[in-house]
Amino acid sequence: MERGWLYDGTSAVRHEVEVAGAGESLIVRYADGDSSEVPRAKLFHVDGRGDFEVFGHVGVDGWRLGVPKAASATLGPILPPRRRYGRWIDRIGLWKAVAGAVAVSAALIFVATRFPAWVAPFVPKSWEAGFGAPIMAGLEGRFCNTAQGRAALSKLTATLTPRAGELDVQVVDIGIVNAAALPGDHILIFEELLTRADGPEELAGVLAHEIAHIENRHVTAAMVRQLTFGLFVSLVGGGTGANLETFLQSRYSRGAESEADEDAIRALQRARISPLGAAAFFAKVGREEARMGALGRGLSYISTHPAPLERERRFRASAEAGTAYKPPLDPEEWRALQRICRDDPARR
Amino acid sequence: MDAKTTQPLGEESARGEAFAFTGTWQEFLPIALTNLLLTIVTLGIYRFWAKARERQYLWSRTRMIDDHLEWTGTGKEMFLGFLMVFLALIPVICLIFLASYLFTGNTLAKILGGLLMLAVYGGLFYMTGVASLRALRYRLSRSYWHGIRGGSDDGGWRYGLEYMWRTLAMFFSLFLATPWAQTRLWNARFNKMSFGQHRFHAEADAQGLMKRWLIIYGIIIGAFVVFFAAAASMNGVRAPSGGGAALALLAIGMFIVLYIGVPLALLAYYAAYYRRVAETTGIAGLRFRFHARTMDWLLLLLGHFGLIIITLGVGALFIGYRNYSFAVRHLDLEGDVDIARLTQSSTRAPTDAEGLADAFDIGAI
Numbered sequence: 001m002e003r004g005w006l007y008d009g010t011s012a013v014r015h016e017v018e019v020a021g022a023g024e025s026l027i028v029r030y031a032d033g034d035s036s037e038v039p040r041a042k043l044f045h046v047d048g049r050g051d052f053e054v055f056g057h058v059g060v061d062g063w064r065l066g067v068p069k070a071a072s073a074t075l076g077p078i079l080p081p082r083r084r085y086g087r088w089i090d091r092i093g094l095w096k097a098v099a100g101a102v103a104v105s106a107a108l109i110f111v112a113t114r115f116p117a118w119v120a121p122f123v124p125k126s127w128e129a130g131f132g133a134p135i136m137a138g139l140e141g142r143f144c145n146t147a148q149g150r151a152a153l154s155k156l157t158a159t160l161t162p163r164a165g166e167l168d169v170q171v172v173d174i175g176i177v178n179a180a181a182l183p184g185d186h187i188l189i190f191e192e193l194l195t196r197a198d199g200p201e202e203l204a205g206v207l208a209h210e211i212a213h214i215e216n217r218h219v220t221a222a223m224v225r226q227l228t229f230g231l232f233v234s235l236v237g238g239g240t241g242a243n244l245e246t247f248l249q250s251r252y253s254r255g256a257e258s259e260a261d262e263d264a265i266r267a268l269q270r271a272r273i274s275p276l277g278a279a280a281f282f283a284k285v286g287r288e289e290a291r292m293g294a295l296g297r298g299l300s301y302i303s304t305h306p307a308p309l310e311r312e313r314r315f316r317a318s319a320e321a322g323t324a325y326k327p328p329l330d331p332e333e334w335r336a337l338q339r340i341c342r343d344d345p346a347r348r
Numbered sequence: 349m350d351a352k353t354t355q356p357l358g359e360e361s362a363r364g365e366a367f368a369f370t371g372t373w374q375e376f377l378p379i380a381l382t383n384l385l386l387t388i389v390t391l392g393i394y395r396f397w398a399k400a401r402e403r404q405y406l407w408s409r410t411r412m413i414d415d416h417l418e419w420t421g422t423g424k425e426m427f428l429g430f431l432m433v434f435l436a437l438i439p440v441i442c443l444i445f446l447a448s449y450l451f452t453g454n455t456l457a458k459i460l461g462g463l464l465m466l467a468v469y470g471g472l473f474y475m476t477g478v479a480s481l482r483a484l485r486y487r488l489s490r491s492y493w494h495g496i497r498g499g500s501d502d503g504g505w506r507y508g509l510e511y512m513w514r515t516l517a518m519f520f521s522l523f524l525a526t527p528w529a530q531t532r533l534w535n536a537r538f539n540k541m542s543f544g545q546h547r548f549h550a551e552a553d554a555q556g557l558m559k560r561w562l563i564i565y566g567i568i569i570g571a572f573v574v575f576f577a578a579a580a581s582m583n584g585v586r587a588p589s590g591g592g593a594a595l596a597l598l599a600i601g602m603f604i605v606l607y608i609g610v611p612l613a614l615l616a617y618y619a620a621y622y623r624r625v626a627e628t629t630g631i632a633g634l635r636f637r638f639h640a641r642t643m644d645w646l647l648l649l650l651g652h653f654g655l656i657i658i659t660l661g662v663g664a665l666f667i668g669y670r671n672y673s674f675a676v677r678h679l680d681l682e683g684d685v686d687i688a689r690l691t692q693s694s695t696r697a698p699t700d701a702e703g704l705a706d707a708f709d710i711g712a713i
Contacts, residue, residue, distance in 0.1 A: 011496075011689075012687045046420075094382065105389055133449070
């Protein structure tokens with residue numbers, strides 16, 4: 001017989017009770033002599049409170065029985081075990097649960113990083129175009145067009161890929177040194193990239209890179225990943241999930257960038273365009289990042305692109321001595337392309 | 349039977365404090381660390397169970413009058429509540445996609461897209477209000493004391509409307525109506541809540557809050573006036589050299605005033621706000637008191653920063669713990685509680701947990 005206390009769940013009054021075991025049940029005896037029997041299966045452990053372990057009663061809201069901690073010697077077998085991490089984890093143990101979760105999570109991450117590339121080729125182009133359209137519509141009025149400029153751009157695109165006709169390459173009057181591939185086979189070249197380039201070879205390198213993104217369906221794969229695993233993990237996983245998503249996204253896109261660089265180098269080789277232009281471009285980007293501080297190097301670990309100096313090296317190394325490289329555009333064409341925004345009659 | 353049923357609180361503890369926090373960081377650390385570990389290895393899904401474990405500990409180390417509180421919410425129900433809301437939000441996400449697609453069409457489509465966008469965001473605005481009431485209801489329904497819990501039978505649907513119009517009034521008054529809106533919304537939430545068979549009653553008003561709220565405006569306007577007056581006088585003098593440097597110094601000074609002065613004034617406002625809403629909220633002959641002054645809040649926040657810096661970030665695990673124990677240590681009750689006549693709540697225990705509030709990332713109080 002152990003002395004305990006009871007809240008019966010109907011009123012807040014605390015009853016002094018005596019508790020004893022009887023087979024698979026607990027007998028709770030009130031001070032006035034009444035008693036009730038609680039089967040072991042109905043008991044669950046709530047908490048340790050001072051010198052008492054507190055138990056609840058399945059199906060009786062607020063029923064709480066305090067049993068002295070010292071009573072575990074006599075009542076031990078009847079009292080349910082302590083709950084800690086959650087039912088599944090308590091059952092198999094913390095470390096086994098951690099190991100299991102690591103295995104499942106690793107498998108999930110593996111699939112999540114591979115499966116977008118598997119699925120991407122099967123995504124209909126029309127479906128993909130629907131995602132690019134709002135972005136293109138948002139840029140309405142910023143596209144640059146002149147007859148000579150367009151002709152030069154088309155010529156350059158055609159030297160880099162046999163499927164130039166399926167691509168929509170546009171120059172946008174935005175003052176950043178960059179280019180982008182959008183869902184729906186759109187390639188955007190931002191004006192500053194053109195005006196700052198020292199020759200058509202620089203542009204050819206960047207354009208070949210963006211074409212490779214589209215032909216490898218990297219844009220599609222990134223979308224598939226974001227709309228499936230990315231959405232799920234960052235919503236269900238909260239802060240941890242969002243961090244993981246950022247990390248995986250940067251990992252994924254770094255892989256895609258490297259692949260696009262390799263394809264771009266091959267495309268330049270096929271077209272007999274010197275890769276030194278692209279190398280010079282990345283050297284420029286690298287110098288700019290270096291100006292922003294040594295932080296740049298550290299950031300490249302989590303950034304979405306490989307470090308520019310690494311890319312410069314790769315393009316420079318692909319240059320073959322003795323190859324007769326030819327400029328992809330003649331000086332007149334290149335000038336027309338560089339001035340495509342300034343000379344656009346609709347923009348003056 | 350227990351004879352002493354009506355307990356004057358003053359006699360319960362020497363300092364007349366109805367609440368005490370009895371937890372220690374040594375006890376909490378293993379909970380926080382295993383929570384972190386399990387959350388990471390489960391890609392974040394364990395966070396629901398982690399929250400339940402954390403609250404279970406914090407509640408169990410909170411003594412109210414003569415016994416400790418108990419948190420009975422489970423990770424599973426919070427996870428399911430979240431999934432429920434998550435599924436409900438999928439059509440909303442689709443509508444947002446549809447609206448942004450409509451924007452690419454002709455004028456009529458653009459108008460339709462705009463209306464759709466307005467409807468979706470209006471709906472989310474409304475649901476934010478609903479969620480804050482439901483989160484409070486859930487927390488009370490899982491909080492036990494003497495085997496008795498709280499709750500509410502109100503679904504928050506009308507509160508959502510009240511939240512909308514008072515928040516809009518706040519915006520349109522250039523936030524001058526903030527103390528008014530916040531206290532009225534506090535009342536609207538707590539007047540719907542109960543513990544046992546007793547209803548909470550809250551009648552907070554903006555008394556004493558308006559002055560502190562206006563100080564924020566004073567600091568901002570004052571900083572700008574001083575800056576422009578000084579800039580204008582310098583212009584008049586036409587300082588041949590050093591004028592630019594003095595102006596820059598003045599601008600820096602203004603930013604310091606704004607970035608330190610405004611948060612401090614905000615802190616002073618919220619210190620007064622919580623004291624006011626506590627002392628005007630009560631239940632069955634009991635009235636709450638919240639004793640934290642601006643300086644206490646400031647020390648709490650500086651403590652957070654210090655802890656995180658000294659522990660190189662690990663201390664962030666203790667922010668929730670520190671906030672909770674701060675609240676408990678400054679909370680008090682006045683009046684008598686008739687324990688024999690406190691009976692179980694008849695409210696339905698909600699099953700949606702904090703799903704909605706979690707989705708909108710808002711707290712309950």
